[in-house]
Amino acid sequence: MAKVSRLEDLPDWFDLREYESCVSFNAFDWLIVLKDRASILELISKGDNVDANDLAERARKDPTDCFRFDWQTPESPVRPLSFGDIAFKSGIAVLAGSASSSKAEQWIGTLNMISTGNWLSASLNKEAIENRSDHSRSLSVNLLANDSVLMDAFNAWLKDARSQQDAVSKRELPAYKSWASYGLLPYLDLFIWMELTENRISYQLMSEAVGYRKGGDSFRKTVPKLRIEIAQHLAELEALASIEECAERLTA
Known part of the structure; x- marks a missing residue:
């Protein structure tokens, strides 16, 4: 040394x-x-x-x-929920054996239906965004990120969502x-x-x-x-x- x-x-x-x-x-x-x-x-x-x-x-x-x-x-830890997220979670449930045989069959059927075309990447919020009378949104939250970062990510997502209706202010560095x-x-x-x-x-x-x-x-x-x-x-x-x-x- x-x-x-x-x-x-x-x-x-x-x-x-x-x-x-x-x-x-x-x-x-x-x-x-x-x-x-x-x-x-x-x-x-x-x-x-x-x-x-x-x-x-x-x-x-x-x-x-x-x-x-x-x-x-990279993806934000707070983002719109997609059909692909559901497909992934359901696939894990089937592989891990945490879903019953009947539920597993339902999940597999769902996976087969949404695994074609652009469904996997499609946001569950698409119709809600297009229909201005529907003010609900579905989100995916990555809990590996700490609370402070999640709050920042949520604020950024919220500003993005609000921008479809209102003006958005700048965030701090x-x-x-x-x-x-x-x-x-x-x-x-x-x-x-x-x-x-x-x-x-x-x-x-x-x-x-x-x-x-x-x-x-x-x-x-x-x-x-x-x-x-x-x-x-x-x-x-x-x-x-x-x-x-x-x-x-x-x-x-």
Whole structure:
């Protein structure tokens, strides 16, 4: 195990200028880059350093993933209920044996009827939206997201639903805007490098390397915690990304 004691001793691939675009990142941008790092960290935790190193090298070539093409904004944890949701839930009930034989036959029949055409993706709210006298809506809620994120997601959905009748106001920016100043992404890449090479960097030197301006002790109390809680942040970012996309549509 080697201890890195100078900025000059950091790996050749590390260049803080490559991370400058993080300043303008939205929730979707953070979701993409943090998912990449979470995958690498998971491989390391399983002892698969070969695959982890391959993914890490790819991330280092384009640390902010500015050439992304195939990512789509994730679904909101609060969204209109679709026939596909019912099909999925009913299929699970049949496979798990929680439905009686008669109920299972009914579910299978229902699945067969709605599995053709565009029924699976069709919203149960379509007729309610078209019929202005019907003011009810059906929603799907992902309880893996925490209460705060669900409330934001519901507010975004509500604004979208209300926009079909009323004007919608802008929402406040989420708190992740501070992550660029924390140096979160360059820190994650250096942390992954340490895990793969068994090198060690002090918190003070790490704070200098990633551009964290409040010193090593403050860095130690703030940034590593974000890495430890990365799975939770990913779930929240998925919700926030969908909320932002909805807000952008409404203000366009």
